[in-house]
Amino acid sequence: MSRRWISTGGRYSRRVTISWPGAPDMKSHIMKMNELQRTTWAGACALFMALLLVFFCVFRVSNATALVIIVNMAILGSVSLVTKTRGRYLVLVALVSMLALELFFREPSGTASNIWILVRFSATGLLITYFETLLTRKSQELYLDIERLAQQREDALADSRRWLARANALVMVISMISTKSHLHEIFEKSLEETRKVFDADSGLIYTVSSDSGTMSIVGSFGYSDEVMNKMKRRETEGAASCEACKDKDAIVVADDLSAGDKCPSLQNVTIGSCICLPIVSDETILGVLHLRRRRPDAFTPQDIQLAQSMTYQFGLAMQRAALFEQVNRLAITDPITGLYNYRKLRRDIEREIVRAKRYRHPFSFVMADIDHFKALNDRYGHQAGDTVLREVARSLNAGKREVDRAYRYGGEEFSILLPETEWPEAFEVAEKLRKKVAEMRISVDGELAPVETTISMGVASFSHESMGLERLMADADEALYNAKNTGRNKVVAHSVMEEAG
Structure with a gap:
C-alpha cells in the first residue's frame, strides 16, 4: 500500500493506492520482450483463445454436431493461416451454411437451440479468423526480420573478409618493401596484390623523373602488348599534364569516363571508372598509381583510402x-672527378674478360697519367690540383666514344676501357684524347694566366692466351711508363702489340 498527495481545488487530499507486493507489470514485461518472444507469446494466447472458443462452441451439443464443428473450425483455421484475402470470410459463411443444414436436417424441432449453436459457431469462427490472421502477420514479419538479419550478417561477414584481404595485401606490400630493394620486383608483386584486392581490370604505375618531369611506366597489368607499346611511346608526356600530379591528390572518375572534363591521360578511356593517385614523398611527386574497372561506381571511399595507403608505401x-641506388653509386664513383673508381674498374674488366673469352671478342685498356702533376700541386696548391683533376676527367669523359668508360685509377692516374676494340683503334682513340687534354686551358683561382697540362698514355689489348686482369693492367702500366720515360705527352702501345702489329 502507498500514499500520494493530490491537489483538488487548492486543497490537498490523500489518495491511497493498494498494490500487491511483487506483482509483475505485464505491459512493461511485454515491452521488454524481443520480436521472437512477443510473437511466441501472441501465438500461445491465440491458441489458448481458440481452444477456449471451440470448447464454448461445442458445449452441450451432440457428439455428431461437435465433430462437425471441430472439423469446420480446423478447415477455417487452415484457410486463415494460408490466406490474407477476404476469401476466408466466404469460407466461414460456407461453413456456417453447411452447419445449419446439418443441424436443421438432424434436429428440425430444436430451432432456437440450433440458432444459438450457429451464433456461437459464427462468433467463434470470426474470432479464430482474426487470431489466425494476427498470428500469420506476426509470423511473416518475424520471418522477414530474421531474413533481414541473416542478410545483414552475410554482408557483415563479406565486409570483414574484404577488409581482411585488404589488410593482408597492405601487410604483404609493406613486407616486400622491407625485404626487397629492386623497384621492378616490388611493383610487380604489389600490382598483383592490388589487382586481387580491388578486382581491377587494369592498372599502371608511373615514375616521374625529378629532372625532366617525364612519366615512365614501371609496372602494369590488364593491357595488351600493343596498347603498352603505344603508351610507352607517349612517355615523353610530363607530370604537368596529369591532374593527380598537379593537385597532389586522388582523382576519381566514378561513373562517366566519357565526360570531356577529365585528365588528359584518360582521353582514350571511355568505359567504367578509375582512380589516379599520386605517389608523394616530402611534397615531391615520385610517381602515379592508376587503377580502372569496367563498371561505373566501382571504387568506394574505403577503396580510395586503402589505395592511398598503398601509394604511401610505394613512395617509401x-x-x-x-x-x-645513391649508396651504390657512391660506392663506385670517385667523389672529386665524378668518374667511376678503381673498384668499378676491376669489376668491369673482369666482366669484359669473361665476355671476351666466351665470344672471342677483343677489347683494349688505356692507362693515363697527368704529366708533372706534383709540381703543379706544389706551385698552385691542392685546390688547383683538384680543379685540374676534374677538368682532365671531364675532357676524357667527353672525348671518349659512347661505348667506352672512363675511370679514375687513383692519384693523378686515369683509365679507359674500350670494348670491342683492337689496339690500333684504341691507339687512335687515346691519341685523340691526349690532344684534347693538351688543348685545355684551365682557370685557377688566384692566377691570372690559365694553367696548361698534358697527359701520357699507355695502351694494352686483351689477348686470349691465358691473359688475366693483372697481366692486362700491368701491360698498360708498362706502356705508360715507357711514354713518361720517353718525353711525356704521348701515347705508347705495349711492346707485345707493336711487335704483333
Whole structure:
C-alpha cells in the first residue's frame, strides 16, 4: 500500500493506492520482450483463445454436431493461416451454411437451440479468423526480420573478409618493401596484390623523373602488348599534364569516363571508372598509381583510402630504392672527378674478360697519367690540383666514344676501357684524347694566366692466351711508363702489340 498527495481545488487530499507486493507489470514485461518472444507469446494466447472458443462452441451439443464443428473450425483455421484475402470470410459463411443444414436436417424441432449453436459457431469462427490472421502477420514479419538479419550478417561477414584481404595485401606490400630493394620486383608483386584486392581490370604505375618531369611506366597489368607499346611511346608526356600530379591528390572518375572534363591521360578511356593517385614523398611527386574497372561506381571511399595507403608505401619503396641506388653509386664513383673508381674498374674488366673469352671478342685498356702533376700541386696548391683533376676527367669523359668508360685509377692516374676494340683503334682513340687534354686551358683561382697540362698514355689489348686482369693492367702500366720515360705527352702501345702489329 502507498500514499500520494493530490491537489483538488487548492486543497490537498490523500489518495491511497493498494498494490500487491511483487506483482509483475505485464505491459512493461511485454515491452521488454524481443520480436521472437512477443510473437511466441501472441501465438500461445491465440491458441489458448481458440481452444477456449471451440470448447464454448461445442458445449452441450451432440457428439455428431461437435465433430462437425471441430472439423469446420480446423478447415477455417487452415484457410486463415494460408490466406490474407477476404476469401476466408466466404469460407466461414460456407461453413456456417453447411452447419445449419446439418443441424436443421438432424434436429428440425430444436430451432432456437440450433440458432444459438450457429451464433456461437459464427462468433467463434470470426474470432479464430482474426487470431489466425494476427498470428500469420506476426509470423511473416518475424520471418522477414530474421531474413533481414541473416542478410545483414552475410554482408557483415563479406565486409570483414574484404577488409581482411585488404589488410593482408597492405601487410604483404609493406613486407616486400622491407625485404626487397629492386623497384621492378616490388611493383610487380604489389600490382598483383592490388589487382586481387580491388578486382581491377587494369592498372599502371608511373615514375616521374625529378629532372625532366617525364612519366615512365614501371609496372602494369590488364593491357595488351600493343596498347603498352603505344603508351610507352607517349612517355615523353610530363607530370604537368596529369591532374593527380598537379593537385597532389586522388582523382576519381566514378561513373562517366566519357565526360570531356577529365585528365588528359584518360582521353582514350571511355568505359567504367578509375582512380589516379599520386605517389608523394616530402611534397615531391615520385610517381602515379592508376587503377580502372569496367563498371561505373566501382571504387568506394574505403577503396580510395586503402589505395592511398598503398601509394604511401610505394613512395617509401621508391625513396628507399633511390637511397640504395645513391649508396651504390657512391660506392663506385670517385667523389672529386665524378668518374667511376678503381673498384668499378676491376669489376668491369673482369666482366669484359669473361665476355671476351666466351665470344672471342677483343677489347683494349688505356692507362693515363697527368704529366708533372706534383709540381703543379706544389706551385698552385691542392685546390688547383683538384680543379685540374676534374677538368682532365671531364675532357676524357667527353672525348671518349659512347661505348667506352672512363675511370679514375687513383692519384693523378686515369683509365679507359674500350670494348670491342683492337689496339690500333684504341691507339687512335687515346691519341685523340691526349690532344684534347693538351688543348685545355684551365682557370685557377688566384692566377691570372690559365694553367696548361698534358697527359701520357699507355695502351694494352686483351689477348686470349691465358691473359688475366693483372697481366692486362700491368701491360698498360708498362706502356705508360715507357711514354713518361720517353718525353711525356704521348701515347705508347705495349711492346707485345707493336711487335704483333
